[in-house]
Amino acid sequence: MDWQHVSFDWNQARAFLATVEEGSLSAAGRALGLTQPTLGRQVTALEQELGVVLFERVGRSLELTPSGVELLEHVRAMRDAANRLSLTASGQSQSIEGTVCITASDIFSVYVLPPAIRRLRELAPRLNIDVVATNDIRDLQRREADIAIRHVRPEQPDLVARLLKDTKAYFYASSDYLEKRGRPATVDELTAHDFISFGDVDRMIGYMAEFGLPLTRENFRVSSENGIFAWEMVRRGFGIVPMSEIVGDGTAEVERLLPNMEPFEVPIWLTTHRELHSSRRIRLVFDTLADHLSGGV
Numbered sequence: 287m288d289w290q291h292v293s294f295d296w297n298q299a300r301a302f303l304a305t306v307e308e309g310s311l312s313a314a315g316r317a318l319g320l321t322q323p324t325l326g327r328q329v330t331a332l333e334q335e336l337g338v339v340l341f342e343r344v345g346r347s348l349e350l351t352p353s354g355v356e357l358l359e360h361v362r363a364m365r366d367a368a369n370r371l372s373l374t375a376s377g378q379s380q381s382i383e384g385t386v387c388i389t390a391s392d393i394f395s396v397y398v399l400p401p402a403i404r405r406l407r408e409l410a411p412r413l414n415i416d417v418v419a420t421n422d423i424r425d426l427q428r429r430e431a432d433i434a435i436r437h438v439r440p441e442q443p444d445l446v447a448r449l450l451k452d453t454k455a456y457f458y459a460s461s462d463y464l465e466k467r468g469r470p471a472t473v474d475e476l477t478a479h480d481f482i483s484f485g486d487v488d489r490m491i492g493y494m495a496e497f498g499l500p501l502t503r504e505n506f507r508v509s510s511e512n513g514i515f516a517w518e519m520v521r522r523g524f525g526i527v528p529m530s531e532i533v534g535d536g537t538a539e540v541e542r543l544l545p546n547m548e549p550f551e552v553p554i555w556l557t558t559h560r561e562l563h564s565s566r567r568i569r570l571v572f573d574t575l576a577d578h579l580s581g582g583v
Contacts, residue, residue, distance in 0.1 A: 295335070296364070301328035302340060302354075303361045307446065310348065362448070366573045383412040386571045389431040393513040395419035397533045399435075402578040406571060413567060421485065421513060432568055433575065434557045447557045450580045454549035456542045458534040463523040470543060473499055480525035482516045483509035494528075497550070554579055 304314035305325070315325040333340050340354035350358065390399060395417055403415055418431055434440070440447055457476065470476050476499060483490045483506045490509075494501050508524050510516045520527050521539045530552055534542060556579065558572055 295332070296368070298328045298332035298335065299361045299364060301325050302332055302357070303365060305329060305341070305348065306350065306354075306358060307448075362576075366577055382410045382567045382570055383414075384567050385414040385416055386433065386567055387416040387418060387431045388433045388435065388571070388575070389418040389420060390435040391421050391437075391513060392419040393517060393530075393533060394435060396514060397536070398579070402575050405578060406574050409574065410567070410570060413570075415571070421511065432558060433572055434555075435575070435579070436555050436557065437552055439553075439555050440557050445557050445559055447555055448576060450554045450556055450576060453530055453532060453552045453554060455528050455530045455552050456534060456547070456549055457526055457544060458520060458529045458537075458540045458542055459526040460521055460523045460540050462539075463520075463525065464541060466523070469541075473544065473547065476526065476543075477501060477505070479505070480507055481505045482519050482525045482527045484513050484516050484527070485509070485511050 300318070301314065301320075304318050305311055308314040308317050311326050311329070312322050314320075315322045318325065320328075329340065336353075336357070338353040338357075339351050340357065341348045342351055343349075388399070396419065399417065403417070406413065406415060439449070459479075463480075467479060470479060481490075481501060487503060487506045487509050490506070491501050491503070508516075508519050510519075516527060517529065517533070517537075519525065520529075521537065526543065528550055531542070531549070534540060556572065556576055558568060
């Protein structure tokens with residue numbers, strides 16, 4: 287280990303991160319209890335230390351430069367590690383109790399969340415986790431949930447939202463279905479097959495059309511608002527569906543179709559309310575989910 291070069295100033299990194307997540311120097315200063323000039327000097331000192339420009343001013347707002355985007359992931363990892371270290375060192379994680387409500391889609395809740403929930407149980411055995419597995423977007427501002435995992439960024443300014451990563455989705459069908467109906471070799475050949483719809487059929491037809499796949503209602507003989515039911519229908523050979531590779535590649539009965547096609551991009555957003563900054567239990571759950579979902583999926 288080259289200890290001579292380990293001299294990173296966390297206060298400068300924290301100033302940079304707060305500016306990104308709060309949206310401005312003034313808001314970041316308020317969040318950290320610093321004056322705007324003081325916080326600005328810390329960001330400038332970090333830029334000088336690293337020899338890069340992290341922000342550029344566009345009108346009255348700040349935008350990350352490519353160097354800033356690259357650094358952001360690493361600084362967030364430092365912040366999460368520091369929070370976990372603080373909780374572990376003080377023994378607070380063992381004493382955290384109460385209930386935290388997490389909402390995520392039914393598919394995500396069943397196939398992705400369980401390892402993160404197991405980790406939370408290990409860290410805070412007295413904490414109660416309530417998972418609302420629904421495809422409806424719960425209102426965090428009205429406290430219908432504490433933390434939301436969604437594939438779209440929330441628009442409300444009072445919420446804290448973090449893009450964890452972009453995952454990929456492909457078309458999947460069961461091996462039994464493909465043995466009976468044939469394996470499509472091109473996107474055009476998909477139009478002759480049956481599809482399963484998640485939710486509104488017309489909306490899914492429109493979504494597929496954006497990707498150059500002209501489907502009609504004739505392609506959809508089975509649909510459901512419930513993602514678990516729809517995926518079970520795929521497993522039982524009723525048709526084809528686009529699905530996250532996290533779920534599709536982990537299901538033995540199905541096959542990925544057209545593996546060389548351009549995948550669908552599926553972002554994962556982790557969102558909570560401003561209480562994140564003052565609630566130990568929400569902070570612990572948010573950071574644990576961020577750590578798991580950023581690296582494990």
